[in-house]
Amino acid sequence: QVQLVESGGDSVQAGGSLKLSCVFYGYEFSSDCMGWFRQAPGKEREEVALFHRDRSITYADSVKGRFTISKDNAKNTLYLEMNNLKPEATAMYYCAASSRDWTCSLQRGTSQYYYWGQGTQVTVSS
Numbered sequence: 001q002v003q004l005v006e007s008g009g010d011s012v013q014a015g016g017s018l019k020l021s022c023v024f025y026g027y028e029f030s031s032d033c034m035g036w037f038r039q040a041p042g043k044e045r046e047e048v049a050l051f052h053r054d055r056s057i058t059y060a061d062s063v064k065g066r067f068t069i070s071k072d073n074a075k076n077t078l079y080l081e082m083n084n085l086k087p088e089a090t091a092m093y094y095c096a097a098s099s100r101d102w103t104c105s106l107q108r109g110t111s112q113y114y115y116w117g118q119g120t121q122v123t124v125s126s
Helices: none
Strands: 003-007 011-013 018-025 034-039 046-051 057-059 067-072 077-082 091-099 113-116 120-125
Touching (some): 003 091, 018 120, 046 077, 057 067
Antiparallel strands (some): 091 120
16 A cells, blocks of 8 residues: 655745655656645645656746755655745645556646655744
8 A cells, every 4th residue: 555644844934934744655656647735615636746657756836946855765755845835835745656648747637647645734924
């Protein structure tokens, strides 16, 4: 049984930093899609940072230059380092892996990915 467990969410002031972790259980890291997503109250879930099948990385425009996605295959862990946080980053953050089809983007919404974590809350105050 595959399980993704996020941690690292917290309440911080604007300009602060956080590092989120997502540990994968029962899932072997591969070249499949995996990444971080977030959902603010009343909004749709959106992509934040993705590892694509060709090992390239993409970021949402709103986080470029401030967020960094990385992974440690030996620890089966995915990370998201977030610097210079802004209040608009306030959301529940989710990790996900294994896209159902050719794309890593949320073309199908949350059903795009087979596996999701339970989420970790990030709150940024001004």
